Every structure is written in C-alpha cells, then in structure tokens.
Amino acid sequence: MTKDKGQTMQSQDSFTQVTFHYINGETESFDIPVTPEAFSEQLADFLSQPWLILHLFDQTVIILTSQIVKVEVAPQIPQLQGEGVLSDCQRVTALSRGAKV
Template sequence: MKGSFAKYAQESSTEVTFYYIDSHTETFSLPINAQEFQAQLQQLLKQPWITFHLIDQTICICTEKVMKIEIIPPINQMQGEGVFANSQRITALQRNAGRY
C-alpha cells in the first residue's frame, strides 16, 4: 500500500500475530489503533481465553498456549520493567554473517 491510504490503514488497524507452543501461528487484523490495543494488552494476557469475532467465524485463543505475540505497528509507548526500548532483532544468519 502506498500514499495516504496506507497511512490511514496503519493508523486505524493493528496486526497481531500469535505464535503457539506447537509452532503454529495466526495473524489477525484488528480494527483499532496500536494505542488502543496497548491499553488492553496487559488485561488480555491475564485472561485464560481471548476471543476474535470474524466475519464468518469466532475464534477463541488459549493464552496459556501462546509463546510470543508480534504487534504491527510497534507500541513504542510501552514502558517500565521488562520493556527494552531501541532493541534490534539479530537472527542466526545475521550473527554468523558478521564472522566471515
């Protein structure tokens, strides 16, 4: 997406990817901005189940089975203990590439 539509889409929706213990992943697009999602995130993670109503079905996710959550756009406003600002991801390929 390019131009003002891409900016609008990014500001008015949040993409959330769940990585499960069994190595499966699922990605959802939520009709809220990242700040609204951030406001709910801590409470959501305390719930045993999270429910997503889609057009054609309802999906319930057991938070106990989730290993990692990725959120786009980033929630840079999150601060406090256990939150590391200005972090960078270094994959195995990037680490090994620098040694040769």
C-alpha cells in the first residue's frame, strides 16, 4: 500500500482493468481490486454466472452476462493458455462502429 495525497491506495499491480462490451454497442470499464493472475483464475467462473455484481465505493453495478459480447482485460493475462487461445497477436485495426453504407 502506498500513500497518495493522504489517501491509502493499493499498488497498481493489484488491480485489473476490465472493459465490458455489450450487445447494444455500449462499453464500460472497471478497475477490479485483484491481480491479473487471480482474475484469470476466476474469469470462466465469472462469465458462467447469470449476473456479475460489482460493488463500487458509491453504488453497486449488476451486469447481465448474457448481454456481454466481448471482455477486454489489462494488463494482459498470459496465464490463459490452451485450446482457443492465440498468443503473440497484434491488433491491426480498431473495432469500428457506424452506419452501414
């Protein structure tokens, strides 16, 4: 734990940033107070639940997992290995949205 402007803050390494992309095109990101390694161990469990419940400092967010189409995690979690996992990939274009021509 480090002090920052009088507040107790956890080390950046103990947080995982997760961005949820929903069916309707909206996205939202959260800093979750768990290491990427611990998050990777729980990821399949989280996504198999019908609801994710995130307690924030001022509110609780409940996410219907059937509405999630993509999850982005930073920093990367190389512990995820096996069938269906591709390593050393590079993004060539950003995801784009817009009117179809």
